[in-house]
Amino acid sequence: MNYTKILFSAALIFNIYTVEAKSIVIKNAMIYDGINDNAFSGNILIEDGLIKKVSQSSIQGDTVIDAEGKIVTPGFIASDTEIGIVEIGALSVTRDDQSSIYSIGFSIHDAFNPNSTLIPWNRSNGITSAITLPRNTSSPIGGLGSFFSLNGSLQIDSEQDIAMIGRIGGSSSSSRSEMLALTDDILSFASTLNNKSMKSNLDINQIIDDSSLADYLELKPRDVKALYRLINEKLPLIIKANRASDILKLLELKKKYNLNLIIIGAQEASLVAKEISTSNTPLIVNPTNNIPGSFDELASNINLSSRLEKEGIRLMFNASRDHNYHLIRQGAGIAVANGMSYGGAIRALTSNVAKSFNIANRGEIKPGNIADIVIWEADPLEPSSMPEKVFINGVDMDLTTRSTRLRDRYIKNLDKPNTYRD
């Protein structure tokens, strides 16, 4: 794995200065650990930003927080977001999600803004980290997403370029058959790449010159390097597809090129659930989306998550519309209301994301993992209940948001003019 190493040690040093106590114990927690189906009552020891111990017997610590039997989960990991690279959807000047020069190798990583208002907002909703993806381009595959911790630190805690995105489906400009053929051709080209012949950009430019496809697509060395990683490092390839027949074609490509495929959308997945299950392909679905929004999504059904879970498919959740990533919780609740297991829904928000994207040491409450932990005031899948405490890297995070500040400005100290209120 060639990930940029997370600035974890820097974060730890920072923590030591900001947190007085060296160890924190969360006691009397009802723990959904992101592993087991059922919750268990227990205590959690956090030290040096890590989960040190999870035990049913009592633990000593510098600071003890009594969860009073409330539900405690791993911090949720949003699997499909634009957090940090889009501040306001309709304002292109605040969007850093596309490139007109790079295609397959376009990385959004360096655009990440830890001061984005979306970070405290999502954190206050129990989302402690996120995968941020670029916008789909006209190319059927292309663009690299990264993983970010939502601690808001300018010392960005990330894993760079952990997944490539793509899209297959109905289009007003070209046949899906063309998209599939082009995907096949790009993957075929990617399969010919080997590290020895890619020592310098000069070498890579030679490879591009020698390939009519690479030349036609005007690939740059960054693009070719990304393709090399896709095949040789088994980089997760997240393809957006909905129609059942498209999903089957993607499973064929997965087999042919030994891809680490993740399908996103997958509105008709229940029609080909057995095949998806057999191929061990994880899916990112929106459990609230039962709209036949296009002719690719005719089988859309509110029970999608439940049906896929029964086939043993690993699920993750997303939400429609930008800025609404916090709705994955409500989506998970709706999935449970329509037949999915509760433990499965929690995993879809936590460990399933970590596993599918090879994010080390997150998504589960177990010793050795990073202490991204949420104490919920009530059931986390009820959208009316909010986190009471959120820990990221073991730090008890402030849950103030711009939204709560604005609220307070208009309900408190009303005797002063609004601009002189807090």
Place this chain on the structure above:
Amino acid sequence: MKNYKKLKITTLFTILLSFVNISSAYNAVPFESTYVPMPHTNTLFRGANIYDGEGNEFLDTDLLIKDGKIIALGKDLPASSEFTVVDASGKWITPGIIDIHSHMGVYSAPGVTTSSDGNESTSPVTADVWAEHSIWVQDPQFALALKGGVTSFHVLPGSANLIGGRGVTAKNLQRNTINSMKFPNAPHSLKMACGENPKRVYGNRSQAPSTRMGNIAGYRKSWIKAEAYLSRLDEYESKSDEAKELGYKPTRDLELETLAGVLRGEILIQNHCYRAEEMAMMIDIANEFGYKITAFHHAVEAYKIADLLAENNICAAMWSDWWGFKHEAYDMVQANVAIVDQAKNGTGCAIVHSDDAIGIQHLNQEASKALSAGLKAGFEITKARAMKWITSNPAKAAGIYDQTGSLKVGKNADVVLWSKNPFSVYALAEKVYIDGAKAFDKEAGIEPSSDFDIGIMNPNKNRIQE
């Protein structure tokens, strides 16, 4: 909201009829509702927990519906053989949910260009167009909304234009003509839009409006024309029959007819408006020309002027937490709905709307989020009161409160039986009644499917049939 009580729908409709008759040489009123309820079931719901949509909660209480109307609500109501008894113990009953802001039918599913009929964005003022003329009655989204407990909904044109056209209220019973879905005696609305959308759409064409000040000028110019038209109309109508025959009859103008209908108080203004200062300006314009704004829609910044809205008896229709998709949606606070509700000693009119084919299926959950945020902000609001945000308040804003929106005796039996408390994400609508007729029954497998759903994936099945 008290104003609505004065608007007797029947008188209003008579005025509307006479108005159209005078301006036309012919007598047929076009596009009238031809709605006929489905056969009703006289039903006794036994031992339910009830939110009545008026702000009250009743536990372990019976509800009786007969001949399509609510006839009694109380403990231990006597059963007789003419009633089907539904054991509702441990379950919850609410009035049918009403969405004041929907684009179902005008932005149908699948979302294809050939059915994208919500914005007549060819001119910034299109008061002459009516949303109902765009509605594709086979939109599969209606049935999905029904399963979310929605019994009536208001369809508006989009927000590309300053004045976008008339909105229509429909019963959520899919029929093969729109007239047969139209809510009987419901007034039309007129969609207006503030802010970014009109100025973007027309500004991009180097046409007015390209600024917010251009927006304001655009509305005022239209109302000046409408005033002139109305005075010509009033003058003509005040003449004796003989004088009418001799005199000049004002030529009908579809655009000005709609605007004049607003000035006469017959057509209700539904105003897309996010920002506080723009809502305040729209109130000024309404006062300048003597019309009333019924509701501001989306109203992300309503919390900043909640008292002003309450003083003017204007509802705000809001999302619980959508934000950030554009600049004017940046200042979202989750307590927005609650702050509007609590304004001026709780006289505010708050509505939770969807503007979305998924959101409309979960308005109960949206209300739940808004309530939770209100409680966190320190307000004391009951669930029973919050239920008004998706029932009686939108009914008032649609001008149909005398007929539906709460479980008052005599009103239409638009009723939802929920598996659990509807403020929970796990609650599902089990049975939905419209005018006392069972439109959806999860257990009995009664649910509508549009023509679109038939045989589209498998010739022998419906679209989402298992």
